[in-house]
Amino acid sequence: MMRPDTTSRMDRVQTPIIPAIGALIDATPGTISLGQGVVHFAPPPGVARAIEAFWRDPTNHQYGPIEGSEALRACIRAKLTEENGQQVTESQIIVTAGSNMAFLNTVLAITGPGDEIVVPAPYYFNQEMAIRSVDCTPVIVPVGEDHSPDASSIADAITSRTRAVVTVSPNNPTGAVYSEALLRDINRICADRGIYHISDEAYEYFVYGSARHFSPGSIEGSGGHTISLYSLSKAYGFASWRIGYMVFPQHLLGALKKVQDTNVICPAVISQFAALGAMQTGRIYCEPFVSELETVRRSVLEVLETVGDRVRVVRPRGAFYVLVQAPDCRLDDLTLARRLIQEYQVATVPGRAFGSTDSCCLRVSYGALQAETVIEGIGRLAEGLTGLT
């Protein structure tokens, strides 16, 4: 009997970092986790009422449409018009089981093996993983000092094999909010070169101070090459319900329906009912939480300043992340993250997961916990960074 040959395309894909950090946290009771990117609040009360309707019709236990329910897509369409300035038809919207799946479905639908996708780094790890999972190459463009990519560097990275440029704004893991001008430049470059612009807007509501979120899908003439990804996970405390959605050029509908049917068939229907309830409550639901996060963010930055020159932090303007760089640290990032858990009971995510390998850095997530707990955790982090770097 032979053991099957176990080489596969997955050999090129990094091991998920969150469970590895989770195991360290579990082994060190009392650890405060500034690790996984989740929010601390639950979905709006409207969700429970929306689910009552799910139970009233037994056919709701059968498969729903591949692209998501008509009612939910109509609600999404109205939201896109009102909030994002995107004028689309309902046949340009597909509801997915999270926007992470929307990204995987997208790369399956627009590429072939050996194609390239341009990704500013640090990147969101699951996107780099998705690109490699489908036998494509992520072409990495390092961001500048302000954590925004340079449009001309992106243009220079495009080859005849490039199928798309990815932007994530507000950004995971840096918290950067790209300017409208930059997003317009990138979108225009994609148009000129005949490639797609994949715009991940999962954190659209999470912007602070004078920062404004801009949707490239609102640009005139962008409809033929722009793929916009949205998520309910952050805005509505909806991570475990697995609902996101994507907006795309009409010509991709056929390919995207094939992918979704081959993958999840349809997102869980009870989650779609819940999503409709959440979106009917609307953006107003998360505004108090975002205000609170803005305060937490200021405290986080103040505490990190106490560490002095040992760390470098670019003031984030969105999402709920701060990337903490420790350029002179003698430890590698994974060791630093491990020792911060074991010796200081505070968890972060090492920068290597985001493609930051040139200097030691950590992603700090401040959305998952109540304000006091975050501040306590950041205090431990400051102490740990002082002690270990």
Add this chain to the structure above:
Amino acid sequence: MMRPDTTSRMDRVQTPIIPAIGALIDATPGTISLGQGVVHFAPPPGVARAIEAFWRDPTNHQYGPIEGSEALRACIRAKLTEENGQQVTESQIIVTAGSNMAFLNTVLAITGPGDEIVVPAPYYFNQEMAIRSVDCTPVIVPVGEDHSPDASSIADAITSRTRAVVTVSPNNPTGAVYSEALLRDINRICADRGIYHISDEAYEYFVYGSARHFSPGSIEGSGGHTISLYSLSKAYGFASWRIGYMVFPQHLLGALKKVQDTNVICPAVISQFAALGAMQTGRIYCEPFVSELETVRRSVLEVLETVGDRVRVVRPRGAFYVLVQAPDCRLDDLTLARRLIQEYQVATVPGRAFGSTDSCCLRVSYGALQAETVIEGIGRLAEGLTGLT
């Protein structure tokens, strides 16, 4: 401005058939659908109670473990031991958002572009679509007169590029139940050749008369190369909840977790709570429905006999499908299916979706409707086949 190059791997993938048939049904009010493969019954009452526990802990709105909850995997493990004779550890079980996703995750995890997977035909369309979606080649082995594949034909189809053989028993779309001897032969061939055996057992509870379901994962020494796929969709009226699970050799855990994290991150947590409630009710829940289906199946076969020599039917012994062949039909299968809807108000699925292209055939699904409605639909089908073939 250039339009993006829209060629992609998805060009080789067939368009989902169910929505196409669904559109024809919608356009012909009063049509009885013997199309999509769903059951007519809802989940067991225990599901509602299980969901109450979901709402009691707000952290249930955050991401769960990639591989599924510990409680659900423990319950699955006990079921595998008791019902399937599979002795596994919980780290060999991953809960997926449906067993369709489990198949896609599997082919992503065990292949590279250009690899081959051996698939008996007629096949379940989403599996052929998944194989093509990941740039692999489905190597088709036609089944024999009794709708079972021949083990030696499968052995002959294996090349140095082959990574797996797929079996679906009880079968979609034929209703065949493969014998234990055949499944042992195929599993042994896979072991000898160092490839995986992917065993899809979504319809395990749906066997009739003297037919017995057999799980290749129960074979001694099969644990290193057997991947078993199970679904709650049929057994518990659970299609829209999107919960299935897979059992696999320990060495695949790393690759499969990468894929799942890149795809859905975790199955919807509310669905996992519901699944635990359903599985705690257990197999006994669907037994009365299976008995009823056995009666319906007999009536379906009796009515089809009235059509005489125009159609050929192999008596199915499992699932809730009958493949109706109309070898002398002047119409192609898609035209026949369309005209049966438009002229006789009864919907089936054309055989081409399952890779049956040599002669005209249709898949009839009798699980989705109450007995009387199915019988009425089959009456229309018999009339239509008499009139059109």
